[in-house]
Amino acid sequence: PILIVVIDPGKKNILAYHIYVVYPDFSFSLIEEAFLNQESYFQGMPFAQQSGDFELNRRAANQQYVDAIEDLKSVRKKTANLQQFAEYMRMAMKHFRVLSRESARYDRKTLKLRCYQERQATLDKIAREICSGRHAVEQFAHNAEAEVPSEVSFAFFGRCSIRHNAGHPPCPTKKFIRAFARIVPTIAIDEFRTSSRCCYCHAKLQSVHG
Secondary structure, X not given: OEEEEEEEEOOOEXXXXXXXXXXXXXXXXXXXXXXEEHHHHHOOOHHHHHHHHHHHHHHHHOHHHXXXXXXXXXXXXXXXXXXXXXXXXXXXXXXXXXXXXXXXXXXXXXXHHHHHHHHHHHHHHHHHHHHEOOHHHHHHHHHHOOOOOOEOXXXXXXXXXXXXXXXXXXXXXXXXXXXXHOOOOEEEEEOOOOOOEOOOOOOEOXXXXX
């Protein structure tokens, strides 16, 4: 038998995961299901928590920077319309000196580097803890009196586009996939229409109220 983990990213919880044991005849049993909430995810990233306060403080100290951000919000950068992109470029050039000065600040670059380093360490730690040394796996093997591997052999990661929601930062899907792939073979599963279509007949699902 082998162990596999199925991971579903989300908004309210960073991700949910299910660990299964799969036997040679392709039958399987659920061993553990759990989720990673935002508090646990950000617990190991103190610099990421400081970055929000840093941004507020530098906006409070530099009104020109605030004006530049507000002006850039009025135009679109990611667009296929040449005229809209030209308007963005004109606005960016107008505030180039202010934005470049803020971007080149040493304390900003230092904080950005620290955030990157601790995020990478946190993602790798989460992937290792999910894929190996699970107490639930040891307990399952003891109760079933069967040989069950202690480490996950494959990870199946639901790949979907999760947008930012108020109070709930999105799950870093691509970064998590890379973190798991550094440990075990990881297969990204496309979740397109899986929440809006029936998995059997592919008909569109209808909301049921009450």
